[in-house]
Amino acid sequence: MSEKPERIVLAATGDLHVNDADANRYRDLFAEISEKADVLALTGDLTNFGRTREAENLAEDLRHCTIPVVAVLGNHDYECGQPEEVVRILQGAGVTVLDEQAVEIAGVGFAGVKGFVGGFDRAELGAFGEKAIKDIVDESLGEARKLENALRTLRTDRAVALLHYSPVAATVEGEPKEIWPFLGSSRLADAVDRFDNVRLVLHGHAHRGSYEGRTRRGIPVYNVAQFVLTEQFGKPYVLYEV
Numbered sequence: 001m002s003e004k005p006e007r008i009v010l011a012a013t014g015d016l017h018v019n020d021a022d023a024n025r026y027r028d029l030f031a032e033i034s035e036k037a038d039v040l041a042l043t044g045d046l047t048n049f050g051r052t053r054e055a056e057n058l059a060e061d062l063r064h065c066t067i068p069v070v071a072v073l074g075n076h077d078y079e080c081g082q083p084e085e086v087v088r089i090l091q092g093a094g095v096t097v098l099d100e101q102a103v104e105i106a107g108v109g110f111a112g113v114k115g116f117v118g119g120f121d122r123a124e125l126g127a128f129g130e131k132a133i134k135d136i137v138d139e140s141l142g143e144a145r146k147l148e149n150a151l152r153t154l155r156t157d158r159a160v161a162l163l164h165y166s167p168v169a170a171t172v173e174g175e176p177k178e179i180w181p182f183l184g185s186s187r188l189a190d191a192v193d194r195f196d197n198v199r200l201v202l203h204g205h206a207h208r209g210s211y212e213g214r215t216r217r218g219i220p221v222y223n224v225a226q227f228v229l230t231e232q233f234g235k236p237y238v239l240y241e242v
Contacts (some may be wrong), residue, residue, distance in 0.1 A: 004107030010160065011036065013237040014043030014204025015225040017076065026058070029236065030065035037239055039105050040067055040117060042095075043204035043224055044074025044164030055086045056163060059093035069095045072112040072163035074205060098162055099238050102150040108242050109154030112144040112162030113147045115203070116140045118185030120169035121159060125181060144187040151195050158242055161192050162205040171223040172206040172212025189215040199242055 011033045033040055047054035077086050086203035087097045096103050098112035118125045118140035127137040166172050166184030175183060183206050192198050193215050204225040211232045213221040
């Protein structure tokens, strides 16, 4: 687009969990989304185990998407230990996979990271005790720093943050409370809240979670795992005006 529109339509979904046998599973869905939106955001767990064939199946379907696609990886995309290969295959299909960088599309900035575990608010895990605990906290802090750094590079007055793990407790409600610390971290919300241009935050991961929440500063957070969206809207994606 040569001119930057005042608003764009953003489609979002996540937790596709494409497997080895899933040829053409999402082809028609991506074609439909292309007719309704300007940009598609994918919030991780794009594959089921991070296998090469899974990524290739998804990439083939994404070639039927005629609008720009931005994405982050999820924990399932790391399972086989080759997230770089998943990224390479998806990039070959034209997907911008966000991690330490940001991108501007039609006047809207997109920054994203996978995120990590750690818990929320007063129940957030602290860096005390065994090295293994400190390593978890370091990883969580590192993901939040990457998100903050990526958002800082954007000069747009509208920005969207993409995550896999949740930044707030509200959107994991519905999941067993015992596993909430493994579904996200408030540190991600702290990073987002430092920026006035972030219009919304999208994440997945919590299949049985809730659709909507807010950061402490009031920035809207949406759980766009396809299972949540299907329950909420009767279809596996949602549209936003940004």
